[in-house]
Amino acid sequence: MYDQSLALEILRQIDGALRKIGDRASRITGPDFVATIRASDRVKASVKEKxxxxxxxxxxxxxxxxxxxxxxxxxxxxxxxxxxxxxxxIAYVTRG
Known part of the structure; x- marks a missing residue:
């Protein structure tokens, strides 16, 4: 699907950028956010693969x-x- 070394380099770059602005990159790349998205039955399979x-x-x-x-x-x-x-x-729209 994509080159793993390229993906790791991109993650390193975003990690460094987020550290510069004072946010904890682990909150984004950590297991909680990703696991919650992937465990949801309301998320498309193609999104879960990201x-x-x-x-x-x-x-x-x-x-x-x-x-x-x-x-x-x-x-x-x-x-x-x-x-x-x-x-x-924050507002969100739901389907009937």
Missing amino acids: SALELVRHYRLSTGESLTNLGVLLLGDASRRQRFGTAPS
Whole structure:
């Protein structure tokens, strides 16, 4: 599907980038986030096959070297969430 050495290099790069902005990369590449996605019966099989980095990008939790606001809410630590000026409001759409 993809070259494993390339995937490892990409993971190293994203790990370094996330450390620069003060987030813990283990929250993204660690087992909790990936295991939860892969265990869900509501996630397509093609999504479950993605690497940790691909999942972060798929769910738009990061842009370049930084987390999006949604990424900070889901994966960031308390000090990052405290930097929001106002309390975030999140809405989602469900199918009947």
